[in-house]
Amino acid sequence: MMYCKAEFFYVAKIFIFFFDIHEASIKWEITTTPVIIGKEARLICNGQNCPPGNTKKWLGGKNYDLLCFDNQSKNISKYEMKSNGTDFELMIKTLSFSDLNCEYTCACGFQQYTNMLKFDKEVIYPPVLHDHSRAHLQEDGKFQINVTMEVFPLPTCRIVLKDSVLPLNISVVNRPEGELDLFEVVVQATIGTDMVLCGVNLTLDCKVGSIQYHHLLRRPYSCKKDDREHSNPQYFIMAGIVLALVFVIVVLMKCRLGKHNVTNQRDVGSASYTVVNANKC
Structure with missing residues:
Protein backbone atom coordinates (compact mmCIF):
# COMPACT_ATOMS: atom_id res chain seq x y z
CA MET A 1 0.00 0.00 0.00
CA LYS A 118 12.76 30.86 -43.10
CA PHE A 119 13.51 32.24 -46.53
CA ASP A 120 10.00 32.65 -47.89
CA LYS A 121 7.77 35.10 -49.74
CA GLU A 122 8.04 37.59 -46.87
CA VAL A 123 11.77 38.02 -47.59
CA ILE A 124 12.84 40.76 -50.03
CA TYR A 125 16.15 41.06 -51.82
CA PRO A 126 16.21 44.68 -53.10
CA PRO A 127 16.85 44.91 -56.86
CA VAL A 128 20.48 45.34 -57.87
CA LEU A 129 20.32 47.03 -61.28
CA HIS A 130 22.76 47.14 -64.19
CA ASP A 131 21.88 49.72 -66.85
CA HIS A 132 23.17 48.54 -70.24
CA SER A 133 21.23 51.17 -72.18
CA ARG A 134 23.19 52.83 -74.96
CA ALA A 135 23.28 56.62 -74.89
CA HIS A 136 23.74 56.69 -78.69
CA LEU A 137 20.79 56.27 -81.00
CA GLN A 138 20.18 53.22 -83.14
CA GLU A 139 20.13 53.40 -86.93
CA ASP A 140 16.37 53.87 -86.92
CA GLY A 141 16.67 56.84 -84.57
CA LYS A 142 15.27 54.93 -81.61
CA PHE A 143 16.67 54.72 -78.08
CA GLN A 144 17.03 51.24 -76.56
CA ILE A 145 16.54 50.74 -72.81
CA ASN A 146 18.19 47.56 -71.52
CA VAL A 147 18.35 46.89 -67.78
CA THR A 148 19.15 43.67 -65.89
CA MET A 149 18.60 43.09 -62.19
CA GLU A 150 18.99 40.48 -59.46
CA VAL A 151 15.93 40.48 -57.23
CA PHE A 152 13.56 38.42 -55.07
CA PRO A 153 10.62 37.94 -55.33
CA LEU A 154 9.64 38.68 -58.93
CA PRO A 155 8.93 42.41 -59.36
CA THR A 156 6.31 44.32 -61.30
CA CYS A 157 7.98 47.17 -63.19
CA ARG A 158 7.11 50.15 -65.36
CA ILE A 159 9.07 52.91 -67.12
CA VAL A 160 7.84 56.39 -66.29
CA LEU A 161 8.49 59.58 -68.27
CA LYS A 162 6.87 62.56 -66.57
CA ASP A 163 3.22 61.49 -66.27
CA SER A 164 3.39 58.83 -69.00
CA VAL A 165 3.94 55.09 -68.55
CA LEU A 166 5.90 53.59 -71.45
CA PRO A 167 5.44 50.03 -72.75
CA LEU A 168 8.19 47.58 -71.83
CA ASN A 169 9.18 43.95 -72.18
CA ILE A 170 10.17 42.09 -69.01
CA SER A 171 11.60 38.56 -68.98
CA VAL A 172 13.19 36.20 -66.47
CA VAL A 173 16.58 34.73 -67.43
CA ASN A 174 17.15 32.53 -64.39
CA ARG A 175 14.59 31.19 -61.97
CA PRO A 176 15.53 30.02 -58.46
CA GLU A 177 16.52 26.36 -58.32
CA GLY A 178 17.45 26.27 -54.65
CA GLU A 179 15.87 28.04 -51.70
CA LEU A 180 18.31 30.98 -51.67
CA ASP A 181 18.67 31.73 -55.39
CA LEU A 182 17.61 35.03 -56.95
CA PHE A 183 15.67 35.93 -60.05
CA GLU A 184 17.65 37.50 -62.88
CA VAL A 185 15.26 39.83 -64.69
CA VAL A 186 15.73 41.71 -67.98
CA VAL A 187 13.75 44.87 -68.70
CA GLN A 188 13.77 46.25 -72.25
CA ALA A 189 11.99 49.06 -74.06
CA THR A 190 12.41 51.03 -77.27
CA ILE A 191 11.39 54.67 -77.40
CA GLY A 192 11.78 57.53 -79.87
CA THR A 193 13.98 60.50 -79.00
CA ASP A 194 11.01 62.80 -79.68
CA MET A 195 9.51 61.41 -76.46
CA VAL A 196 12.56 62.13 -74.28
CA LEU A 197 12.71 65.74 -73.10
CA CYS A 198 16.01 67.28 -72.06
CA GLY A 199 16.19 67.71 -68.28
CA VAL A 200 13.27 65.34 -67.66
CA ASN A 201 14.00 62.16 -65.67
CA LEU A 202 13.37 58.73 -67.14
CA THR A 203 12.77 56.27 -64.28
CA LEU A 204 12.26 52.55 -63.83
CA ASP A 205 9.78 51.91 -61.01
CA CYS A 206 9.66 48.35 -59.64
CA LYS A 207 7.49 47.00 -56.85
CA VAL A 208 9.17 44.11 -55.03
CA GLY A 209 6.85 42.52 -52.53
CA SER A 210 5.31 45.48 -50.73
CA ILE A 211 8.26 47.84 -51.32
CA GLN A 212 8.49 50.34 -54.20
CA TYR A 213 11.93 51.04 -55.70
CA HIS A 214 12.86 53.84 -58.14
CA HIS A 215 15.87 53.84 -60.45
CA LEU A 216 16.97 56.76 -62.62
CA LEU A 217 17.68 55.53 -66.14
CA ARG A 218 20.32 56.75 -68.56
CA ARG A 219 19.03 59.22 -71.16
CA PRO A 220 20.15 59.43 -74.79
CA TYR A 221 22.64 62.11 -75.82
CA SER A 222 20.06 63.49 -78.24
CA CYS A 223 16.89 64.74 -76.62
CA LYS A 224 13.99 67.00 -77.51
CA LYS A 225 13.96 70.58 -76.27
CA ASP A 226 10.85 71.51 -74.39
CA ASP A 227 9.43 74.27 -76.62
CA ARG A 228 6.81 75.11 -74.01
CA GLU A 229 9.56 76.27 -71.69
CA HIS A 230 10.86 78.82 -74.23
CA SER A 231 7.39 79.94 -75.36
CA ASN A 232 6.41 80.87 -71.83
CA PRO A 233 5.86 84.67 -71.50
CA GLN A 234 7.78 84.66 -68.22
CA TYR A 235 10.84 83.50 -70.15
CA PHE A 236 10.73 86.61 -72.35
CA ILE A 237 10.07 88.90 -69.37
CA MET A 238 13.08 87.58 -67.48
CA ALA A 239 15.26 87.82 -70.59
CA GLY A 240 14.16 91.46 -71.09
CA ILE A 241 14.95 92.35 -67.47
CA VAL A 242 18.42 90.80 -67.73
CA LEU A 243 19.18 92.68 -70.98
CA ALA A 244 17.97 95.97 -69.47
CA LEU A 245 20.22 95.52 -66.43
CA VAL A 246 23.20 94.79 -68.66
CA PHE A 247 22.48 97.92 -70.73
CA VAL A 248 22.27 100.13 -67.62
CA ILE A 249 25.54 98.75 -66.27
CA VAL A 250 27.31 99.41 -69.58
CA VAL A 251 26.02 103.01 -69.73
CA LEU A 252 27.09 103.72 -66.16
CA MET A 253 30.56 102.34 -66.82
CA LYS A 254 30.93 104.50 -69.93
CA CYS A 255 29.87 107.61 -68.01
CA ARG A 256 32.38 106.95 -65.26
CA LEU A 257 35.16 106.35 -67.77
CA GLY A 258 34.24 109.59 -69.61
CA LYS A 259 34.42 111.66 -66.42
CA HIS A 260 37.74 110.07 -65.54
CA ASN A 261 39.23 110.98 -68.94
CA VAL A 262 38.05 114.63 -68.70
CA THR A 263 39.61 114.97 -65.25
CA ASN A 264 42.89 113.55 -66.50
CA GLN A 265 42.94 115.99 -69.46
CA ARG A 266 42.38 118.97 -67.13
CA ASP A 267 45.20 117.84 -64.86
CA VAL A 268 47.54 117.47 -67.84
CA GLY A 269 46.61 120.90 -69.20
CA SER A 270 47.19 122.56 -65.84
CA ALA A 271 50.56 120.88 -65.49
CA SER A 272 51.61 122.07 -69.00
CA TYR A 273 50.59 125.65 -68.22
CA THR A 274 52.73 125.64 -65.05
CA VAL A 275 55.75 124.32 -66.91
CA VAL A 276 55.45 127.02 -69.63
CA ASN A 277 55.23 129.87 -67.09
CA ALA A 278 58.21 128.50 -65.23
CA ASN A 279 60.30 128.51 -68.45
CA LYS A 280 59.42 132.19 -69.10
CA CYS A 281 60.79 133.17 -65.73
Whole structure:
Protein backbone atom coordinates (compact mmCIF):
# COMPACT_ATOMS: atom_id res chain seq x y z
CA MET A 1 0.00 0.00 0.00
CA MET A 2 2.80 2.39 0.88
CA TYR A 3 4.48 1.55 -2.44
CA CYS A 4 1.33 2.48 -4.35
CA LYS A 5 1.07 5.82 -2.55
CA ALA A 6 4.71 6.67 -3.29
CA GLU A 7 4.22 5.80 -6.95
CA PHE A 8 1.10 7.96 -7.09
CA PHE A 9 2.90 10.98 -5.64
CA TYR A 10 5.78 10.46 -8.08
CA VAL A 11 3.43 10.41 -11.06
CA ALA A 12 1.62 13.47 -9.71
CA LYS A 13 4.89 15.40 -9.43
CA ILE A 14 5.78 14.56 -13.04
CA PHE A 15 2.34 15.70 -14.17
CA ILE A 16 2.65 18.98 -12.23
CA PHE A 17 6.16 19.52 -13.64
CA PHE A 18 5.00 19.20 -17.24
CA PHE A 19 1.94 21.33 -16.49
CA ASP A 20 4.17 24.10 -15.13
CA ILE A 21 6.43 23.90 -18.16
CA HIS A 22 3.42 24.25 -20.45
CA GLU A 23 2.05 27.20 -18.49
CA ALA A 24 5.42 28.95 -18.43
CA SER A 25 6.22 28.38 -22.13
CA ILE A 26 7.88 31.19 -24.12
CA LYS A 27 7.85 31.91 -27.84
CA TRP A 28 9.65 34.23 -30.28
CA GLU A 29 8.19 36.01 -33.29
CA ILE A 30 9.72 38.18 -36.01
CA THR A 31 8.61 41.82 -35.78
CA THR A 32 10.22 43.24 -38.93
CA THR A 33 8.01 42.48 -41.92
CA PRO A 34 8.86 42.27 -44.66
CA VAL A 35 12.33 40.87 -43.99
CA ILE A 36 14.76 42.78 -46.22
CA ILE A 37 18.21 41.48 -47.08
CA GLY A 38 20.83 44.03 -46.06
CA LYS A 39 18.62 45.54 -43.35
CA GLU A 40 18.14 44.53 -39.73
CA ALA A 41 15.77 41.80 -38.57
CA ARG A 42 14.25 41.72 -35.08
CA LEU A 43 13.05 38.66 -33.19
CA ILE A 44 11.15 39.24 -29.95
CA CYS A 45 10.68 36.58 -27.29
CA ASN A 46 7.58 36.71 -25.12
CA GLY A 47 8.84 36.08 -21.60
CA GLN A 48 5.66 36.98 -19.78
CA ASN A 49 5.83 33.83 -17.64
CA CYS A 50 9.59 34.01 -17.18
CA PRO A 51 10.79 35.03 -13.68
CA PRO A 52 12.69 38.38 -13.76
CA GLY A 53 15.85 36.96 -12.18
CA ASN A 54 16.28 34.12 -14.69
CA THR A 55 19.06 34.15 -17.24
CA LYS A 56 17.92 35.12 -20.74
CA LYS A 57 19.81 34.19 -23.89
CA TRP A 58 19.60 33.73 -27.65
CA LEU A 59 21.15 30.91 -29.67
CA GLY A 60 21.14 30.18 -33.37
CA GLY A 61 22.63 31.22 -36.69
CA LYS A 62 24.44 29.16 -39.29
CA ASN A 63 26.49 27.24 -36.71
CA TYR A 64 23.85 27.41 -33.97
CA ASP A 65 26.05 29.20 -31.43
CA LEU A 66 25.37 31.28 -28.36
CA LEU A 67 24.58 34.75 -29.77
CA CYS A 68 23.60 36.87 -26.74
CA PHE A 69 23.48 36.38 -22.97
CA ASP A 70 21.65 38.77 -20.61
CA ASN A 71 21.90 41.71 -23.06
CA GLN A 72 25.56 40.96 -23.78
CA SER A 73 26.42 40.11 -27.39
CA LYS A 74 29.07 37.61 -28.46
CA ASN A 75 29.42 39.53 -31.73
CA ILE A 76 28.37 43.18 -31.37
CA SER A 77 28.84 43.89 -35.08
CA LYS A 78 26.22 41.26 -35.95
CA TYR A 79 23.88 40.77 -32.98
CA GLU A 80 22.31 42.93 -30.30
CA MET A 81 20.04 41.95 -27.43
CA LYS A 82 17.60 44.23 -25.58
CA SER A 83 15.15 43.58 -22.76
CA ASN A 84 11.84 45.37 -22.47
CA GLY A 85 10.03 44.34 -19.33
CA THR A 86 9.34 40.63 -19.58
CA ASP A 87 10.14 40.49 -23.32
CA PHE A 88 13.64 40.29 -24.74
CA GLU A 89 14.68 40.95 -28.32
CA LEU A 90 17.38 39.81 -30.73
CA MET A 91 18.44 42.19 -33.50
CA ILE A 92 20.29 40.65 -36.45
CA LYS A 93 22.25 43.39 -38.19
CA THR A 94 22.73 43.53 -41.97
CA LEU A 95 20.69 40.40 -42.62
CA SER A 96 22.24 38.06 -45.19
CA PHE A 97 21.22 34.79 -46.84
CA SER A 98 23.41 32.86 -44.38
CA ASP A 99 21.17 34.09 -41.53
CA LEU A 100 18.10 32.48 -43.11
CA ASN A 101 16.86 28.91 -42.95
CA CYS A 102 18.59 28.62 -39.57
CA GLU A 103 17.15 27.75 -36.17
CA TYR A 104 17.00 30.40 -33.44
CA THR A 105 16.27 29.74 -29.78
CA CYS A 106 15.23 32.14 -27.05
CA ALA A 107 15.71 30.77 -23.56
CA CYS A 108 14.81 31.98 -20.07
CA GLY A 109 16.11 29.77 -17.32
CA PHE A 110 15.05 26.21 -18.20
CA GLN A 111 12.34 27.39 -20.60
CA GLN A 112 13.18 27.72 -24.27
CA TYR A 113 11.59 27.96 -27.70
CA THR A 114 13.20 27.06 -31.04
CA ASN A 115 11.99 27.89 -34.53
CA MET A 116 13.47 28.44 -37.98
CA LEU A 117 13.88 31.85 -39.61
CA LYS A 118 12.76 30.86 -43.10
CA PHE A 119 13.51 32.24 -46.53
CA ASP A 120 10.00 32.65 -47.89
CA LYS A 121 7.77 35.10 -49.74
CA GLU A 122 8.04 37.59 -46.87
CA VAL A 123 11.77 38.02 -47.59
CA ILE A 124 12.84 40.76 -50.03
CA TYR A 125 16.15 41.06 -51.82
CA PRO A 126 16.21 44.68 -53.10
CA PRO A 127 16.85 44.91 -56.86
CA VAL A 128 20.48 45.34 -57.87
CA LEU A 129 20.32 47.03 -61.28
CA HIS A 130 22.76 47.14 -64.19
CA ASP A 131 21.88 49.72 -66.85
CA HIS A 132 23.17 48.54 -70.24
CA SER A 133 21.23 51.17 -72.18
CA ARG A 134 23.19 52.83 -74.96
CA ALA A 135 23.28 56.62 -74.89
CA HIS A 136 23.74 56.69 -78.69
CA LEU A 137 20.79 56.27 -81.00
CA GLN A 138 20.18 53.22 -83.14
CA GLU A 139 20.13 53.40 -86.93
CA ASP A 140 16.37 53.87 -86.92
CA GLY A 141 16.67 56.84 -84.57
CA LYS A 142 15.27 54.93 -81.61
CA PHE A 143 16.67 54.72 -78.08
CA GLN A 144 17.03 51.24 -76.56
CA ILE A 145 16.54 50.74 -72.81
CA ASN A 146 18.19 47.56 -71.52
CA VAL A 147 18.35 46.89 -67.78
CA THR A 148 19.15 43.67 -65.89
CA MET A 149 18.60 43.09 -62.19
CA GLU A 150 18.99 40.48 -59.46
CA VAL A 151 15.93 40.48 -57.23
CA PHE A 152 13.56 38.42 -55.07
CA PRO A 153 10.62 37.94 -55.33
CA LEU A 154 9.64 38.68 -58.93
CA PRO A 155 8.93 42.41 -59.36
CA THR A 156 6.31 44.32 -61.30
CA CYS A 157 7.98 47.17 -63.19
CA ARG A 158 7.11 50.15 -65.36
CA ILE A 159 9.07 52.91 -67.12
CA VAL A 160 7.84 56.39 -66.29
CA LEU A 161 8.49 59.58 -68.27
CA LYS A 162 6.87 62.56 -66.57
CA ASP A 163 3.22 61.49 -66.27
CA SER A 164 3.39 58.83 -69.00
CA VAL A 165 3.94 55.09 -68.55
CA LEU A 166 5.90 53.59 -71.45
CA PRO A 167 5.44 50.03 -72.75
CA LEU A 168 8.19 47.58 -71.83
CA ASN A 169 9.18 43.95 -72.18
CA ILE A 170 10.17 42.09 -69.01
CA SER A 171 11.60 38.56 -68.98
CA VAL A 172 13.19 36.20 -66.47
CA VAL A 173 16.58 34.73 -67.43
CA ASN A 174 17.15 32.53 -64.39
CA ARG A 175 14.59 31.19 -61.97
CA PRO A 176 15.53 30.02 -58.46
CA GLU A 177 16.52 26.36 -58.32
CA GLY A 178 17.45 26.27 -54.65
CA GLU A 179 15.87 28.04 -51.70
CA LEU A 180 18.31 30.98 -51.67
CA ASP A 181 18.67 31.73 -55.39
CA LEU A 182 17.61 35.03 -56.95
CA PHE A 183 15.67 35.93 -60.05
CA GLU A 184 17.65 37.50 -62.88
CA VAL A 185 15.26 39.83 -64.69
CA VAL A 186 15.73 41.71 -67.98
CA VAL A 187 13.75 44.87 -68.70
CA GLN A 188 13.77 46.25 -72.25
CA ALA A 189 11.99 49.06 -74.06
CA THR A 190 12.41 51.03 -77.27
CA ILE A 191 11.39 54.67 -77.40
CA GLY A 192 11.78 57.53 -79.87
CA THR A 193 13.98 60.50 -79.00
CA ASP A 194 11.01 62.80 -79.68
CA MET A 195 9.51 61.41 -76.46
CA VAL A 196 12.56 62.13 -74.28
CA LEU A 197 12.71 65.74 -73.10
CA CYS A 198 16.01 67.28 -72.06
CA GLY A 199 16.19 67.71 -68.28
CA VAL A 200 13.27 65.34 -67.66
CA ASN A 201 14.00 62.16 -65.67
CA LEU A 202 13.37 58.73 -67.14
CA THR A 203 12.77 56.27 -64.28
CA LEU A 204 12.26 52.55 -63.83
CA ASP A 205 9.78 51.91 -61.01
CA CYS A 206 9.66 48.35 -59.64
CA LYS A 207 7.49 47.00 -56.85
CA VAL A 208 9.17 44.11 -55.03
CA GLY A 209 6.85 42.52 -52.53
CA SER A 210 5.31 45.48 -50.73
CA ILE A 211 8.26 47.84 -51.32
CA GLN A 212 8.49 50.34 -54.20
CA TYR A 213 11.93 51.04 -55.70
CA HIS A 214 12.86 53.84 -58.14
CA HIS A 215 15.87 53.84 -60.45
CA LEU A 216 16.97 56.76 -62.62
CA LEU A 217 17.68 55.53 -66.14
CA ARG A 218 20.32 56.75 -68.56
CA ARG A 219 19.03 59.22 -71.16
CA PRO A 220 20.15 59.43 -74.79
CA TYR A 221 22.64 62.11 -75.82
CA SER A 222 20.06 63.49 -78.24
CA CYS A 223 16.89 64.74 -76.62
CA LYS A 224 13.99 67.00 -77.51
CA LYS A 225 13.96 70.58 -76.27
CA ASP A 226 10.85 71.51 -74.39
CA ASP A 227 9.43 74.27 -76.62
CA ARG A 228 6.81 75.11 -74.01
CA GLU A 229 9.56 76.27 -71.69
CA HIS A 230 10.86 78.82 -74.23
CA SER A 231 7.39 79.94 -75.36
CA ASN A 232 6.41 80.87 -71.83
CA PRO A 233 5.86 84.67 -71.50
CA GLN A 234 7.78 84.66 -68.22
CA TYR A 235 10.84 83.50 -70.15
CA PHE A 236 10.73 86.61 -72.35
CA ILE A 237 10.07 88.90 -69.37
CA MET A 238 13.08 87.58 -67.48
CA ALA A 239 15.26 87.82 -70.59
CA GLY A 240 14.16 91.46 -71.09
CA ILE A 241 14.95 92.35 -67.47
CA VAL A 242 18.42 90.80 -67.73
CA LEU A 243 19.18 92.68 -70.98
CA ALA A 244 17.97 95.97 -69.47
CA LEU A 245 20.22 95.52 -66.43
CA VAL A 246 23.20 94.79 -68.66
CA PHE A 247 22.48 97.92 -70.73
CA VAL A 248 22.27 100.13 -67.62
CA ILE A 249 25.54 98.75 -66.27
CA VAL A 250 27.31 99.41 -69.58
CA VAL A 251 26.02 103.01 -69.73
CA LEU A 252 27.09 103.72 -66.16
CA MET A 253 30.56 102.34 -66.82
CA LYS A 254 30.93 104.50 -69.93
CA CYS A 255 29.87 107.61 -68.01
CA ARG A 256 32.38 106.95 -65.26
CA LEU A 257 35.16 106.35 -67.77
CA GLY A 258 34.24 109.59 -69.61
CA LYS A 259 34.42 111.66 -66.42
CA HIS A 260 37.74 110.07 -65.54
CA ASN A 261 39.23 110.98 -68.94
CA VAL A 262 38.05 114.63 -68.70
CA THR A 263 39.61 114.97 -65.25
CA ASN A 264 42.89 113.55 -66.50
CA GLN A 265 42.94 115.99 -69.46
CA ARG A 266 42.38 118.97 -67.13
CA ASP A 267 45.20 117.84 -64.86
CA VAL A 268 47.54 117.47 -67.84
CA GLY A 269 46.61 120.90 -69.20
CA SER A 270 47.19 122.56 -65.84
CA ALA A 271 50.56 120.88 -65.49
CA SER A 272 51.61 122.07 -69.00
CA TYR A 273 50.59 125.65 -68.22
CA THR A 274 52.73 125.64 -65.05
CA VAL A 275 55.75 124.32 -66.91
CA VAL A 276 55.45 127.02 -69.63
CA ASN A 277 55.23 129.87 -67.09
CA ALA A 278 58.21 128.50 -65.23
CA ASN A 279 60.30 128.51 -68.45
CA LYS A 280 59.42 132.19 -69.10
CA CYS A 281 60.79 133.17 -65.73
